[in-house]
Amino acid sequence: MPYELEKQVAIASVIQAAKLCVQIQQDRLAAAIEKPDFSPVTIADLGAQAIICQAIAAAFPQDVVVGEEDAKLLRQPQMSEQLEQITAYVRIHVSEASADRVLDWIDRGNGKVGDRFWTLDPIDGTKGFLRGDRYAIALALIENGEVKLGVMGCPTLPLDLNQPQGERGVLFVAVKGQGATQIALKTGATQPILGARTANKSNFRSTESVESRHGNLPLQRAIAQAVGMTAEPLSIDSMAKYAVVARGEAALYLRLPWAEYPDYRENIWDHAAGAIVLEEAGGRVSDMYGKPLEFATNAKMLNNRGIIASSSDIYDAVLAALQEKV
Ligand SMILES: Nc1ncnc2c1ncn2[C@@H]1O[C@H](COP(=O)(O)O)[C@@H](OP(=O)(O)O)[C@H]1O
Ligand SMILES: [Mg+2]
Ligand SMILES: [Mg+2]
Ligand SMILES: [Mg+2]
Numbered sequence: 001m002p003y004e005l006e007k008q009v010a011i012a013s014v015i016q017a018a019k020l021c022v023q024i025q026q027d028r029l030a031a032a033i034e035k036p037d038f039s040p041v042t043i044a045d046l047g048a049q050a051i052i053c054q055a056i057a058a059a060f061p062q063d064v065v066v067g068e069e070d071a072k073l074l075r076q077p078q079m080s081e082q083l084e085q086i087t088a089y090v091r092i093h094v095s096e097a098s099a100d101r102v103l104d105w106i107d108r109g110n111g112k113v114g115d116r117f118w119t120l121d122p123i124d125g126t127k128g129f130l131r132g133d134r135y136a137i138a139l140a141l142i143e144n145g146e147v148k149l150g151v152m153g154c155p156t157l158p159l160d161l162n163q164p165q166g167e168r169g170v171l172f173v174a175v176k177g178q179g180a181t182q183i184a185l186k187t188g189a190t191q192p193i194l195g196a197r198t199a200n201k202s203n204f205r206s207t208e209s210v211e212s213r214h215g216n217l218p219l220q221r222a223i224a225q226a227v228g229m230t231a232e233p234l235s236i237d238s239m240a241k242y243a244v245v246a247r248g249e250a251a252l253y254l255r256l257p258w259a260e261y262p263d264y265r266e267n268i269w270d271h272a273a274g275a276i277v278l279e280e281a282g283g284r285v286s287d288m289y290g291k292p293l294e295f296a297t298n299a300k301m302l303n304n305r306g307i308i309a310s311s312s313d314i315y316d317a318v319l320a321a322l323q324e325k326v
Helices: 004-026 043-059 077-093 099-107 126-131 217-226 240-246 272-280 312-325
Strands: 064-067 116-124 136-143 146-158 168-175 179-184 190-193 206-208 252-255 283-286 307-311
Touching (some): 004 043, 004 168, 043 126, 043 136, 077 099, 116 126, 136 272, 146 272, 168 272, 217 252, 240 283, 283 312
Parallel strands (some): 206 252
Antiparallel strands (some): 116 136, 136 146, 146 168
């Protein structure tokens, strides 16, 4: 099967990164470090990026990674304690880890988009991670502008949202043309997911960010209502929203920009893995004007605004409702 080795490397490294995140959370070391743009990062984001970049470098030495984080902050002397902590957690999974190597692995994620590259969000939903809510470790392979593989680890997401107290911890895997699967992190139990072809009565609701700055909630809700959704939207952090639509637990994920942030552009690592999981599960993804998402132009999707992700059967109605309001 095409992309088999890439898939195995991605799955193994995302599982290790997920374990690192869970461990850091359990050890109560998940604290916000402020980045220059004032957004938070934690030792878990940096450790997860180190593990995954190391695994890609070992298996595919030529491959470029376009990742969210870099080691600039961590190289400063006042961060030596955090660097030591990260190195210790990474060493649990990668025996040859040292502080210098960890810094270099993290910085392997500073590549540029090209013909073939990976894009990595070591923790998507860092704010969710800090709150103890949902987050995702997201890795995707892009070739010739197309997402070919997506792996998304969601350590705190229930296997089934209808059983919120049930087992948690899921990995989503999709390969172009080969479908999407869900793997239970605890047991390895695997099942195909194809829940995004048609909406139904029980999932006729939308999902959106917990963080109100990340999406225009009033507009999102107006569109959901315009296509007939009356149920309360599901608030979920991270790319897990794509997975929830893929599983058929919601039918629509809208991420619409606020008029107050006209210059905000979405990052490729915030969407690539989620988008292929949803499409392979039968769903549709585009920007708010119906344009395909551009994953290989830049790390920021300069030519796209907003996101529509939905089950296939309601996509046209959502797009039409949106064009009426904007
Ligand atoms: N003003 C904004 N509009 C849209 N997305 C934003 C934003 N500010 C930050 N984000 C992105 O929102 C992501 C989290 O998404 P969500 O709201 O769906 O949980 C963040 O990813 P990180 O947590 O990886 O930094 C960040 O890239
Ligand atoms: Mg971030
Ligand atoms: Mg993100
Ligand atoms: Mg992130």
